[in-house]
Amino acid sequence: MKAENYISLEFPSKSANEAFARGAVACFAAQLDPTLEELGDIKTAVSEAVTNCIVHAYPKEIGKIWLKAFILNGNKLKITVKDKGVGISDIEQAKTPMFTTGGQERSGMGFTIMESFMDGLKIKSVPGGGTVVHMTKTISIRAAKGRK
Amino acid sequence: MNIDTHPRGAELTFRFSGEIDHHGARNAIGEIGGKIEFFRPHICCIDMKEVTFMDSSGIAVVLCAFNKMRELDGRVQIINTPDQARRVLDAAGLDRLVTIAV
Numbered sequence: 347m348k349a350e351n352y353i354s355l356e357f358p359s360k361s362a363n364e365a366f367a368r369g370a371v372a373c374f375a376a377q378l379d380p381t382l383e384e385l386g387d388i389k390t391a392v393s394e395a396v397t398n399c400i401v402h403a404y405p406k407e408i409g410k411i412w413l414k415a416f417i418l419n420g421n422k423l424k425i426t427v428k429d430k431g432v433g434i435s436d437i438e439q440a441k442t443p444m445f446t447t448g449g450q451e452r453s454g455m456g457f458t459i460m461e462s463f464m465d466g467l468k469i470k471s472v473p474g475g476g477t478v479v480h481m482t483k484t485i486s487i488r489a490a491k492g493r494k
Numbered sequence: 495m496n497i498d499t500h501p502r503g504a505e506l507t508f509r510f511s512g513e514i515d516h517h518g519a520r521n522a523i524g525e526i527g528g529k530i531e532f533f534r535p536h537i538c539c540i541d542m543k544e545v546t547f548m549d550s551s552g553i554a555v556v557l558c559a560f561n562k563m564r565e566l567d568g569r570v571q572i573i574n575t576p577d578q579a580r581r582v583l584d585a586a587g588l589d590r591l592v593t594i595a596v
Binding site: 361362364365368382383386387389390393394397400401443444450451452453455456458459462463 | 513515516517519520523547548549550551553554557558577578581582585586
């Protein structure tokens, strides 16, 4: 599907960039006129995906993260977050709520939140080669929200 | 994120402010754990009034407080929870472990 608009970002896997990444996508998504709840959901999902890259994809080094967001027909937002880190050997296990290899500072809820806060989540990963996370969310149109 | 600590009798209140993400939460877990061990309260209150964003890193922070308070036979309550943070806490079912108030 052809994108009506898009952004493409590349940044190092430094935790200070988590706020930048979710803020950039939120600013881009604002043109779809999302509700505060929809915007909060998008920011949370992006934060989870980018944090996964920082914590898990590049555990011992600073690597590159590629973040793209597309506006598609039908008020649909598509987001991809890509890394060339260690990859995920068992995606189903990684998606299990409360499962984490990140120690006590992680909750193991990242993929669960991405899945429940967005409409679609696809994960492709090659152990040793990296991971791509695709997320989509359709933003409800203004009239349907009953707003003034 | 910032944390202000307010001990008062048997209650220890942490006032969180700003954005709670992995970047900010890494230090928070150590700080909260240390303060609970020092003050040994019966109730740990987390005030989220000034929280502008929270991702799943906040779940880990709350779970840290919950585990420390369980060792003391105490409890955790979260107050002034913003809608966005509430959705994240609910996704993890944390209302089964701690009291969450709007």
